Amino acid sequence: MTIRINLCFSSNPSSLRTLSVDGHFSFDEVHHAAKDFGNRFQLLPLAVLYPKSVSDIATTIRHIWQMGPNSELTVAARGHSHSLQGQAQAHQGVVINMESLQGPKMHVYTGNNPYVDASGGELWIDILRECLEYGLAPKSWTDYLHLTVGGTLSNAGVSGQAFRHGPQISNVHQMEVVTGKGEVLNCSEKQNSDLFHSVLGGLGQFGIITRARISLEPAPDMVKWIRVLYSDFTTFAADQERLIGAESTFDYIEGFVIINRTGLLNNWRSSFNPQDPVQASQFHSDGRTLYCLELAKYFNRDRADALNEVSAWSPIFWFSLSKLLRKP
Template sequence: MPTTMIAYVEQQQRLVSDGDAEPGDDGQEYIGALDVAAAGDIALAARDFGGMVFIPPATLLRPSTTDDVVRAVCVARRSSRLTVAARGNGHSVGGQAMAKGGVVLDMRRLGPPMELVRCGGVAADVPAGALWEEVLEWGVRNHGMAPTSWTDYLGITVGGTLSNGGISGQAFRHGPQVANVAELEVVTGDGERRVCSPSLCSDLFFAALGGLGQFGVITRARIPLVPAPKMVSNRRSAVEGPSRSRSVTRSYIRRSLRPSAFDMLSEPSIIISMQVRWIRVVYKGFEEYAGDAEWLVTRADSEAFDYVEGFAFVNDLSDPVNGWGSVPILPGSVFEPAKIPAESEPILYCLELALHHNHRGAAGVDEVGNLAPSSQELTDTRHHREYNESSQRQLIHCLSPSGITFAPRLFNLCICIWQRAKEMMWPLRYMRGLVFAADVSYVDFLSRVGRAEEEARANGTWATPHPWLNILVSSSDIADFDRTVFKRVLRRGVGGPMLVYPLLRSKLMHSTFLSLLFLGSGLDFGGRGV
């Protein structure tokens, strides 16, 4: 039977070899030799996002090139006590990127800039200190391309997540971020700069991925890219007609196409843009939630959502941090407790899904924008055609007084993705009265936690301690975990986000250091909470 293993590295261990160390030294005499950059704010390097430990280093350095990293490691090798730790954006939770009395490398200034490369596919060469939100913006804006696997929060560095794992709601399809790397540049503990890949220095490559920085400092990564989800948009250079007509237009769009679906710009143009259908539904019990989530992640790609994740929250009206406010997507939407059945469990579960507007044309819309019939509701071809044409006429008639041309193809694409999502959710056992949905851009969807960060910084909660724990539990044990942890402990209050969602072990890159912790086959449930 598969077993569960929990790995936790309290602090960064020595990166460099003791081979050249001089006995009895404390390393301080070598600090002056580190001329890569001016020493930074040491207090910054003594803290991290977890906020639970304070470990000052001897110095904080900000390398701008890989050669700077090499020099720092080589100097540290001359001491038996100087440790080296690479720090990204400081999002560790237990001092893993700290070095007591040692050298912390702030990787955020590391170059060179991101570069598009073509070698058996399209990829991006990315410095390890780049934030994933910067990779997203650069790829989509400049090239219409993006990586396939992400983390929930994008304000963390490429080198940081590749040293850990990088797991989120796309991992069931594409694997974690460590499984989506073509090449690395690593500075090892002996001060050597090495380029590695699955076919070149593969031992180092697979050890560094998920290796918690213990096998070297990642300085560059080559990340494969794919076309980003297509934008569905309608543009007209000028809005004609009286102001009342323009008001009617916006009112119709708000009623029929949901305000969150589009970026509504002020005159003289209207741009309608949507790339992701974003859905949250609520479950009254864990058995239904886990069963549906497992079923969703085992669908064929042509039948699967692009993102499946979820979280647990308390079924308690009196709890001020019950998590109800985190379920609705749109500002102003309200979680209605009256819709929770009386027989619901003390812990509720929210399943979060996303479906992209991308390559699903064969299943939903053809090349000219005609809807394909739904297997659930539009099986009659004649009725489908009449429904499609009637809906187009209604929308075009409403928009025509303002002189706005709303292309039938765009309308079909909008309806198609909603119809597709509804059909895919048909078998699920969520509470029908607690459904929240929105249509947003691809970048906005991936940046959703960044908006929560802005709110947390504004109200001061971002600076509070975050004793997070990441754990993977075998699917055969997850029901017991729910009974023991969720229902006995969390029923008295969660106190913060508690994510729980299924992953496929087959999607882990089994040669990486990370995968050594998760032996066996089948499903695991990943969780993260406070």
Template structure:
């Protein structure tokens, strides 16, 4: 008897649980339908925009991740702009949809961030490399500069400026990064101690603001916008064009790498080198774990005469510190190269 009554109790309990569960499911359905229709409304509203370029909704795999490969955050859509006005139109449209659309926007340069900075989960990614460059324009004179699209790769700028004996003054180590991508960070390399990071070497920018306005800015014109966008982590506007300061490109360089096993000596030497007025043109330091093949991989860093010396360098698997220094030379200075 007891068993039967306990069973009845359980059955009744189960029935009430099922009733509550069904109620919950049914109450969720209208919400889900709203969400879906919202989603498809947004999609079709984006699709109906009159653009020079186009928007894709399906092929979003590449824009879901970056170089770091730590996050998979698919966007709702990717804008492939063919004009600055495309970027402005989409931003204005998203602003018009209001905050309930929950759409975020991220510009994507070459996608070489490590922490998902160029991703917009269920938002709109703007593929800056689609923006036509209209050429890399070089202006010579007392203060030479190059005028480029925000989606241009630094490697292309170097190739073009070198044809005129010029080059940007400050670099990143790796050059397959976009102008917009590094100018929203800083752009740091071995010339930064002398010329500042890349963001210190910009004359003018064209920006599409968060309201979709297209604005030109510089130290003198809209300086607040200029100083916010440079190093602003992509949060203050989208860089569509930049004027970057140039200097004479060296004809030759002497490139030296020095290995240390003692951190204090390494950092003392590095500080000494960057404090010298007439020293090297490039100074960078990095840390390396000394795997057994480290020195043979670095054979190119040592002159053939130094290879015996280098092979004698033993650090027993310890952490190594490397100073990388470069001195620039003109053709006339070729004879003095080996005096460095």
């Protein structure tokens, strides 16, 4: 009899209200959780959980698991909601607002193989700030840093360091994950490795990342940053391949496509040689598809000669630029 009552009680979504959590549930103010960066899908959840602890997440998921297969209540972790297609939304389900998770506190470990332990709801920009206090930085980044650890590790996390270090998911030593049954498990290459490999790049379908151990490297003192525009895709792709394959090359190499509809060239002039404003002003690109290589070379004050290694590539830039500067 008791069991039947419990089952009936717990299969009712409103039973979430009875859960004892350190944070809180919101059942009324849920509209913001039905939006993301893409602004294309609006899936209204039943409730939003603002967890303070990992146990809040585990308690909630365990409760939903115990509702059994007849329950249609879905769960989605929400990082910084920069998804484009509603991936962090849960129609009439529970959205877990990962940024409110307080802990585990971020901790940087120095030494020969430095790493940082960070919460799944931590923003990469805050990780970078903390690591820089120790002269360290993550090996692999995203271009845009106002994204969460859990959000990008559920995708891949790609930027200009990926050609050397792989995407962010290749630079994680271990994670703490809340599984679909509400268990809290540690996982790594060696421990619960199926879970580890499923969760990384798993689009939030295999568990919720509550902590990740992220590989670090010494942060450079200075960086030389260069952008090169191309009008010809073949030249652009060949240069990119050449730079990626070269032994002594840049530390950051990323290529992308631009459709110049907005006079954005004004923002790009800083990429040209400041001694060459005349050539830059001859640049006609309105309405054209352009290709851009974004490159950076790291160096420390005591190795300023590394700048000369960059200069060795200048023939590529000037060749490309000279092609570009020809009017279409």
